[in-house]
Amino acid sequence: MKTLLRKYGVWVAAAILFAVLPAVFTSNFALTLLCKMGVLIIFAIAYNMLLGQGGMLSFGHAIYFGMAGYCSIHLLNGMAEGMPYFPVSLFPLFGALVGLVMGIAIGYVSTRRAGTTFAMISLGFGEMVTAMTLIFVTFFNGEDGIQADRWVGPEPFGITYGPQIEVYYLIAIWCFLAMIAMYAITKTPFGRMSNAVRDNPERAEFVGYNTQRVRWLAFSLSAMFAGAAGSLHAINYEHIGFESVSAIQSGAVLFMVFIGGAGHFLGPIIGTVLLVFLDSTLADYTEAWLLYLGLVFVAIIMFAPGGLAGLIVMHEPMWKTDVRLLRKLFVPYLLALGSSLILLIGAIGIIEMIYFITIIAVGRVDMHLFSIPIKVNEVTPWLVCTALIAVGVQGCRLSYPKVAESWNDAMIAVKARIAG
Amino acid sequence: MSTVLKMADVSKSFGQAEIIRGINLEIEKGERHAIIGPNGAGKSTLFNLISGKYKVTSGTIDFNGQPIHNRRPFEINRLGLARSFQVTNIFPRMSVFENVRCGLLWATGHRYSFWQLVDRQKDVQERTKLILEQLNMSSRADVPAGLLSYADQRALEIGITMAGGGEVLLLDEPTAGMSHSETDYAVNLIRDITAGKTLLIVEHDMGVVFDLADRISVLVYGQIIATDTPEKIRKNAAVQEAYLGTEAH
Structure with missing residues (x-):
């Protein structure tokens, strides 16, 4: 059964x-x-x-x-x-x-x-x-x-x-x-x-x-x-x-x-x-x-x-050999994800504002960005979004190599188990 | 003894370059036959002609009396002539078990079947397990083949080749790139798992050749200059001059 x-x-x-x-x-x-x-x-x-x-x-x-x-x-x-x-x-x-x-x-x-x-x-x-x-x-x-x-x-x-x-x-x-x-x-x-x-x-x-x-x-x-x-x-x-x-x-x-x-x-x-x-x-x-x-x-x-499923499956050798290997990946992943998210929010902000002023509402200035009321003719929202992108890019540049590094470490551990 | 593989006046040119120049060679049933020769002599080309990867320019190759030159690789394989590759040629994304199993699906008659679950085919599963035992890889059956060490991948390569049960095996430099101990292990493995089969082997390592082969053919510039037992090849003056004199001491 x-x-x-x-x-x-x-x-x-x-x-x-x-x-x-x-x-x-x-x-x-x-x-x-x-x-x-x-x-x-x-x-x-x-x-x-x-x-x-x-x-x-x-x-x-x-x-x-x-x-x-x-x-x-x-x-x-x-x-x-x-x-x-x-x-x-x-x-x-x-x-x-x-x-x-x-x-x-x-x-x-x-x-x-x-x-x-x-x-x-x-x-x-x-x-x-x-x-x-x-x-x-x-x-x-x-x-x-x-x-x-x-x-x-x-x-x-x-x-x-x-x-x-x-x-x-x-x-x-x-x-x-x-x-x-x-x-x-x-x-x-x-x-x-x-x-x-x-x-x-x-x-x-x-x-x-x-x-x-x-x-x-x-x-x-x-x-x-x-x-x-x-x-x-x-x-x-x-x-x-x-x-x-x-x-x-x-x-x-x-x-x-x-x-x-x-x-x-x-x-x-x-x-x-x-x-x-x-x-x-x-x-x-x-x-x-x-x-x-x-x-x-x-x-x-x-x-x-490998797509979204590929992201999940590529960890299979690890949870099959030792689940603890996955735990070491957690923090680098979190940092990389956070940086990407910041970058994404900044980018979406800029795209939405450009879209708003060029296509949706030419001449109007009041819009909602992530439910926050803003005026697209002011500098602040553009500055904030640009700053977010800059922070996000820098964060990605720092965190992505860490992800690759810890990933390689984990794979080396897996290979060692297989050989030994 | 009967001849299983017979090459008559086989030549192969690539454009102007004639790589194989009129080879005549007969392989006896059950023998272990090594082909040696300096780099660029055409050893791998010869294998590619026999196994159907290349078409011959002229001449004939018969396998058990049946012409196989210019037939396609899968047709030749189905007749019972299997080969391995000099550069490891496995299915890296599949498990070790699946690699071996791919080698015997056609031979066990499962062909293009899409109506039977392969895990339920007892004959296939048993035979795969048996070969894995012979390769000493049962404990790593589920490991993706691409994660194996180089020497293990070479062994798996041989496993795939012999899985189909072909009576003639062509092994292209099976110990290339291996350390001393790995080579010793591989030679024993080859001797064990190819027992009773006809073996045609290209090899650079003279130790392996003289250890394993019943007969040796020496290929120089696309021509076979001598075919004989290891002792006689060792003493052959022409061979010493052309080949052993420069590489072995």
Whole structure:
């Protein structure tokens, strides 16, 4: 029982979480957010099968997401006009099939090469499909996209998908199943060799694996799950537009996975939850939020290439060998974090004030910065923010090397334990 | 004795430079065959030709009667010819256990399977454990391979190579960069774990070569100038002049 719980406890907890979330966050706004998160979590983990597990950077993965969405919308509309009934609850399977077929076809061409060539080909296909949305109007309906009504056909068990809460549970169940499936795939021979091909393709060839085959399979499976997500996306919004196949969506999923961390299974989930939440809340507080998102992205790439999950996982060797090693890192981390925070507050202050005087309220001077009323035509707030930046920068310059130093000390200790 | 590996008139050029110049060599089943020669003689190139990393310019290479020249590395590996690398070539982010396991997944028939959990495959797990025991690394099975010491990474490299159960093993300077005691340990390890297999080995350390090899081929400027037992190679005048005379005393 105990071992069973340890093995499957995380999944049980996840299932309970999915079940009770709408009871905890009862507002319509929260429900909309949760639905969006569920759909994009599937998409992000699917994308990470490619980027994190397989080492393939795609700039066009929204193709499979969006195309499955378009096909699902057409299927809904077709059913409304008398086409044979296909249960709406099983739409993700239909979307997965669309994604899989497209993934096999496009993957055959693009996975023959890895690295930059692969990335460029993916960009090309992405742009091609985006262009097609404006050319093949009967299928894509140009910039307007297509509407559909998800409330069609018979109503098994009284489920109509009229109320949003029913859609939430549809998304939650499929998200849960997809998570388990994609996690399990990482633990199969294929999943392990996908990592091997990512880390050292040459060696993988010399233990009997055709690296192109491994990449092609990873690509096809990833497209399949992206398709399932796209189908749910279409049901959720009852609308699909060209942006769902375009670079906007491809870029969004790349951001989510990178910020969350491509190296760990939890990374895409963390990234999706965080970005979807920030996307819909920060936008209310500041107009400059896309700028902040960009800065966060740059900062993550520079200082934590493993993303947020990577920051956590990089301490794994330490807590596995000796938890006390972590304690020594605490103070340096706190100092570095404090300095960064001071720098951040100063920078945000300056950005917000510039934004205020140039874009939001030209000519006005009264604004609120961190809830403090200030006048932007006075020198004091600018001076204070500049001083904060200066203090923060100096603090970072002093504290960051300390972090690196104590980190190295801890790693040396870990290596000593391993060798001894 | 039967021939497992047969090279006939094998040549390899890179642009104008002819690195391998008409090599004829037959490796007998079960022998330990060393290839020695001065730096730049083409030893690693020869390995890269046999294992499929490079395509031959002319000539043929047969493995158990089947032509393997110009076939791709994974095809050659699947036939039962495995190689190690001069520069350590492992999966540094994976655990020691997983490194070895990657070496035997294809050979145990699991191939591209994405419908079975690999931890549940008894054959794979048992065989991996067995190899780790032979390598003396069972206690470090869960350590990320990149954190191992250099000598241990070299040993792991050999472990990955022999994990697939190939009948012919190509080891490219397995003791390169090792200390004396590490070399001794590695030689014993190689002798133990390759028992019953055909071994083709490139090595700089003469002690290792004369200790381990049944036969030795001397490669100079892309040509084999002698193939014989260690004693006879030691006494061979041409070899002494070309190679041993300058490096060994």
